[in-house]
Amino acid sequence: MRYWLFKTEPSVWSWQDQVRRGGAGEQWDGVRNYQARNFMREMAIGDRGFFYHSQSERAIVGIVEICAEAHPDGTADGPRWECVDIRALAALPRPVTLDVIKADPRLADMALVRQPRLSVQPVTRQAWDIICALGGLPQG
């Protein structure tokens, strides 16, 4: 199983919106960046992801699961863009803020820190475990 991170502006699509979709999940559409698209192509059903709120919140707030592999993004005007479907699994008991992530030397290599504008990105198993622990989910 691999681990990922999905970034979103909560004013556009929030964790609450995601939770409301329930087990059916929702398409992670609207991505118009090749790096992000290519990561989505690598995703497999059952992979896990962090759900990150950008803008004023700047925190990882929940955990999602990939429930459909990459398929054409219906909101795009051509076949160029794809998206996966994700569903909410659990909220983090304590959201892990960007400040906390930046302050932790073990997380200094995260794309979230190094490439702030990349909206879909891989997360290492190590970083996953550290952030889950920081967020109050010691079992990951």
Place this chain on the structure above:
DNA sequence: GCCAACGTTGGC
């Protein structure tokens, strides 16, 4: 709200 970083577009 500003601005730096960076990705994309389009003219050449």
Place this chain on the structure above:
DNA sequence: GCCAACGTTGGC
């Protein structure tokens, strides 16, 4: 295929 212009993202 290069590169300048432009648009967008996201932290601050």
